[in-house]
Amino acid sequence: MTKNSLESRTVQSFGFEWNKTIPLHENLAEFDFFKKLFHTEKNEFKGKEVLDIGSGNGQYSDFALRLGAKSITCLDISDALNACGRNLEKMHFDKIKKMKFIKKSILELKANKKYDSVLLIGVAQHTVNPRLAVKKAIDCLKKDGTLYFWGYEDNLAYKLSFHPLRKITTCLPHRLLWKLTWVPAVLVKFPLLNIPLRCAGISNRELLEERRLSIFDAFATPITHFHTQEELESWFKEFDCIYEITSEPSDFWRRLLGMKYKNAFAFKIKRKK
Numbered sequence: 001m002t003k004n005s006l007e008s009r010t011v012q013s014f015g016f017e018w019n020k021t022i023p024l025h026e027n028l029a030e031f032d033f034f035k036k037l038f039h040t041e042k043n044e045f046k047g048k049e050v051l052d053i054g055s056g057n058g059q060y061s062d063f064a065l066r067l068g069a070k071s072i073t074c075l076d077i078s079d080a081l082n083a084c085g086r087n088l089e090k091m092h093f094d095k096i097k098k099m100k101f102i103k104k105s106i107l108e109l110k111a112n113k114k115y116d117s118v119l120l121i122g123v124a125q126h127t128v129n130p131r132l133a134v135k136k137a138i139d140c141l142k143k144d145g146t147l148y149f150w151g152y153e154d155n156l157a158y159k160l161s162f163h164p165l166r167k168i169t170t171c172l173p174h175r176l177l178w179k180l181t182w183v184p185a186v187l188v189k190f191p192l193l194n195i196p197l198r199c200a201g202i203s204n205r206e207l208l209e210e211r212r213l214s215i216f217d218a219f220a221t222p223i224t225h226f227h228t229q230e231e232l233e234s235w236f237k238e239f240d241c242i243y244e245i246t247s248e249p250s251d252f253w254r255r256l257l258g259m260k261y262k263n264a265f266a267f268k269i270k271r272k273k
């Protein structure tokens, strides 16, 4: 497949995924996950103008609004933006005038407007140029603004299982893959299968439909880049930023398979000047 067709299949899979699946609801488990992942405080986004890049179904925009955001701008390249608009308007109708939706690629964004907080959560790795996506996101920050970044770690466990499996699953029709997600989504809750399936990239979330969504997300998109910590840190330094990694270190067994952190790489990033 050419680079263009890989990109358009990736974009289609996100449009399918976020419109197909459960509407956003009071998803408190995921909210707790987000708060832990980035060590957020109660008023983390109070009075802040937030840009959510690659907003998907709007789950993190929803969290930013719940944590006090003054306004939210959602930017996404795919039809996921329709689901995002529907969800946020339903859940935060009182703030409807403070919402903006832009259908565009982050790689083409001109950073004319700056934001207090920028979310780039699970997005850069699905673009054809993750380094440029990170640079564009940093360009959108106000002087004291914060970028919340989440990316995937390249590790031995993934090399052995996740990557070979993805070679097949990324070629399957989306409807078929969506049906197949039932199988690992159910099996992952069996104690003996949990660790190997988790190491193969299978989600362990509480709700079945959310596990299916997350599994589809991991196995459908032909463009998915995996990074080392050193690579990401070298970009943040190159773009003149200070950063902290907020994801928790892995347990002993996962470390043996090269997984340094639970839930991959979460970083909070600020510009030096």
Ligand SMILES: C[S@@+](CC[C@H](N)C(=O)[O-])C[C@H]1O[C@@H](n2cnc3c(N)ncnc32)[C@H](O)[C@@H]1O
Pocket (backbone or CB within 6 Å): 011, 014, 015, 018, 053, 054, 055, 056, 057, 058, 059, 060, 075, 076, 077, 078, 079, 080, 104, 105, 106, 107, 120, 121, 122, 123, 126, 127, 128, 217
């Ligand atoms: C894995 S989903 C993450 C969604 C959301 N941030 C979350 O974590 O729930 C990736 C999202 O990024 C969007 N995306 C992919 N490439 C993009 C690009 N070049 N510019 C903007 N959005 C993009 C996809 O359409 C999709 O909605």
